[in-house]
Amino acid sequence: MQYRIWGLLGRLVGWLDNQRYQPPANLSAHSIDWWRVVPFVALHLALIALFWVGWSPFAVVFAVFMYLLRMFAITGFYHRYFAHKTFQTSRIAQFIFALIGATAVQRGPLWWAAHHRNHHVHADQPQDTHSPYHQGFLWSHLGWFLSHANFKTQFDRVRELTRFRELCWLDRFDSFIPIALAIAIFALGELLHVYAPHLHTNGWQLLVWGFVVSTIVLYHATFCINSLAHVWGSRRYATHDHSRNNWLLALLTLGEGWHNNHHHYPGSAKQGFYWWEIDFTYYGLKVLAAFGLIWNLKKVPLEVRNQNTVKGL
Secondary structure (H helix, E strand, O other): OHHHHHHHHHHHHHHHOHHHOOOOOOOOOOOEOHHHHHHHHHHHHHHHHHHHHOOOHHHHHHHHHHHHHHHHHHHHHHHHHHHOOOOEEOHHHHHHHHHHHHOOOOOOHHHHHHHHHHHHHOOOOOOOOOOOOOOOHHHHHHHHHHEOOOOOOOHHHOHHHOOOHHHHHHHHOOOHHHHHHHHHHHHHHHHHHHHOHHHOOOHHHHHHHHHHHHHHHHHHHHHHHHOHHHOOOEOOEOOOOOOOEOHHHHHHOOOOOEHHHHHHOOOOOOOOOOOOOOOHHHHHHHHHHHOOOEEOOOOOOHHHHOOOEOOOO
């Protein structure tokens, strides 16, 4: 009994402190870490609370705001900055947007960037941890990040980022950030219930809409880039993978749906290569650049944009 208690405590510590995590020995590449599935499933089950908390215009608008803010942090900074270095920024701005990105419950910035860089090296090859062609659609959508094999951060792929202690801290204790956000949202809802009753919201309602609903929608919109964006859409470029451009996914993910463009030239901060390809993340980055918060945004060279085109499939 004592060993079981210590075992449970060890798993809890490993869940909160990623450096303490020790995967069981002799596991297959597709072995699921069921302890990490529990909070993932619990978050989805929390949608049932919508029947009790109801809704208000403020709660819905707040949910949309939290979705857009965190999606921008993921697409603009986790992806285009940390993974691909498509622009430059200050250490302070880097940390602020890394912190916002961590609230999206998609792990820390180093883990995210390292796995994404690995994806580009092995895109739609057997070594690609979330290729729908080799790993299956469900695994590419959500199974891969719940596995023991993909839990550890591949620090060798993000060596230049490991010199920032604050980013390493976010990566090590990534669970604390969304928990803190959830508590803050609940507290805000309770304050609004008392001091702004005309908004017709409260702590539980704002928590369910602002954190649960927005996080789940954010989850699956992001996951669709790994899964759907490699099987559904058109191909402008003859890349060595199955990446697709999909306007609907581009709208949902603020521009990430121009995935074939991105795989053709990952170094561009603008993934909508043509004016009609809506890329809200890039528009947001341009605003930040106008205020001097980021600079040196890279774009695809014209000769690269116009080469190696194929008919859409």
